[in-house]
Amino acid sequence: MTTRWFGAPVQRVEDDRLLRGHGRFTDDIDEGALECCFVRSPHAHARIKSIDASTARGMPGVVAVYTAADLPFGGLDLPLLIPHPNLTHGRTQRCLASEIVRYAGEAVAFVVATDRYAAEDAAELVAVDYEPLPVVITPEAAARAEHLVHDDVPGNIAAEMLQEVGDVHGALASAPRRKQLRFRYERGAASPMEGRAVWARWSADEHKLTVYDSTQSPTSIRGGLAVLFGLPESNVEVIAPDVGGGFGPKIMLFYPDELLVPFAAMQLGRPVKWTEDRQEHFTAVNQERGQVHEVEVGFDDDGRVLALSDEFIHDGGAYTPYGIILPIITAAQVPGPYRIPNYRVRFRDVYTNATPTSPYRGAGRPHACFVMERTLDVIASELGLDRAEVRRRNLIQPDQFPYDVGVAWQDGNTVVYDSGDYPRLLDRALQMLGPKPAGDHVGMGLGIYVEGTGVGPYEGAHVQVLVSGKVVAATGIPSQGQAHATVWAQVVADELGVDVKDVEVTSGDTRRFPWGVGTFASRGAVTAGNAMYVAARMVATKARQIAAEHLEANPDDLELVGGRVRVKGSPDHGIPLAAVAVLSNPVRYAFGGGTEAATQFAAKPRTGPPLQGGEEPGLEATGYYSPPGSTWASGCHAAYVRVDPRTFRLEILKYVVVHDCGRVINPLVLQGQIEGGVAQGIGGAFYERLAYDGDGQLRNASFMEFLIPYATEIPPIEIDHFETPSPLNPLGVKGAGEAGVIPVGAVIASAIEDATHIPITEMPLSPLKLYELTMSSS
């Protein structure tokens, strides 16, 4: 293959319409849709004694008010997406609660009206009589089980899992040095700039449901809706149009609105739309990161880790719709890039009266990285060794791949790192970081991580050369800003020998490609990228076969270059790809596009029927890629920060990233992913803490108080890449979407501790938190 487009900093094809204000986000779609508003529980835990919607139903503009009793699926538990044998007490919520609410923000009723203003007015008049129940809010309180979130879940424990590699007890007992540590991470929120939204239309004539959904997984939404409403999948279309950021929680399957909006559209015979507001986004959309870790580490006098035991509690929230993927990832990722000969990890996934959890960019990894990196800093401090040197002594070496960690991974396999060069990451980062800037209260922070990316099971792609010579390609997974339309075009253009501008990609539209899984877990480039490669190669093979007949040449002697299929070594002897597309269909209609060259009267007559032995019309193919296992990206971040001793403001003086995600499709897009990830990591480390009070009320459910960084908080990030290609897939790529965020908490903690000499064992921090820690340590 040529590598003309792969690896080039191709500017994005998505930009033009987005910059002109012609993007198409779900709330932009109207068609006279009715608009909706939820009635949500103000209590974190309460029994519903009664619901009276009669006044609301009589309000001007109100078309319908639904409670659980009004829904044919009102008594149905929503799906548990990923069951697991260790999830012994999985619980999911119902579409609308009618008996017990278990978090503030849980949906109770749904109002449909002529516009949003009328819907909100009416929602206030739905009278719900609640009997408050005791609230369990911290993971520690949940584990103590003084109160239960679910009556039938003893100890509030949804799942428990123990894994051990080696003999941790023995290794700890014989280790020259031991240390017990405790680390705590609190909840944060992904907060994409566009909240969630769903629009639906039911066509009674065509018996067809069309849904626009700001989702990361339209194919799965389609499958679920087809089952729920008893429709063939071909009668359900789900489109993720432009999606204004996702970062994880826009894949849940199902949020209540994803059922209620289509249901209302079918019931009422009119398009229906629901658009979330920011306040409800804070409590109605899944969150993540709450964990408490108790670590015991055994090490030698050189700083080598001999054994690590980690017992942690994962704050699952009120329900477990996403199974136990998060704590499984954390458990798998604690060892990171280090050789831990004896590793024992046990987690308990506990219920709390807070919003359910599901992956948010990083998904269990920032906390895992925090635990390991903080532990290594403690070892360095205990031994008076350089922090980088302690890491160097424990890193897995480049000749040790594939490296089997021996614990369970999220795809059901065990964790096996495919490739990497971790010492090089560290050395390069230190080189880029350079000497410490002068001045007081300046600290250095360091963190190395690995990231399992590109999980299966599969993605697919369809590629077709049109008779115009243009190429269309489609895959099931939608983009939330990752430039799918640009990077897939690069992959396809290389295989078909066309200009990248001649490839038009559609992603996340089940009308164009009905199969697939979703955009999550840094998997798009690996799964859909390789599926595009597979499908495009199938098309190229077909093009060579058709052209060979026309050119009276051997297919193996042909190449696709410059929009033509031509004989290698004699570039003038060829045929335009457009003409091959015409030839591919025995009914050779077309306007222009090479019909003269393709007419059957000009070509050598073919004996037998026009389509022979399994031939299909059209220069197109559908291909799939299913990874044998995850690809493991890696990186090292290092920073100098200054902490103002009076205001406890954080000033990041320098921040460097060295990153390895295998072969890079588009360095421009990759840089954006890393820069954005680091910014989100800085937010998660020092600004963004979801502040729940003891009653389970989120006290900072607005951008006034939940502080997403502005430009003023984010320093320039210096980035370097190198490539250790993945041996597991044809393109040699690994995922990059989550990488930037993973080690930032660990790096910031390490730097602040270095600057202030205050032990940092929790995340997120804030100026106030640093002040409190300073006061309590002095």
Added chain:
Amino acid sequence: MKVNGVEHASARDPRRLLSDHLRHDLGLTGTHVGCEHGVCGCCTVLLDGAPVRSCLMLAVQAEGHNITTIEGLTRDGQALHPVQQAFHECHGLQCGFCTPGFVMSVVGLLAQHPNPTAQQIEEGIAGNLCRCTGYASIRRAVKRAAELSPSPRSGERRAEGET
């Protein structure tokens, strides 16, 4: 009110937000709504040339004023406005949801400071949230936009450059 140079009828409901009026009554959906409490800046439009948050204004408050939205910066089929072009060249957008707000803020910034200093750029974009880019590419885009923008009075440009 005049929107993108065209006179439009008043909003039908006195409590209608300017952002809702633009989006849902006039169909100008390029103006986005990210928080509805004036923090994210996604809904930024120009009111008589100055950036304002359209989610913090009632439509009736805009009566008698000139509003410019993202759709008003250039016409279909015509080249991008220099600020839009700069965002494209510098990969200053990913999901594109905050982008119209940023672009309008930067248009306002460059009207005031055609050749902004690093500090002026920082302040000029510090009222808009972006969750995708980490802002680095947006800073680059603002610098590039200043280069691409047609030179105003050359004296002012030089004076700005000296600050």
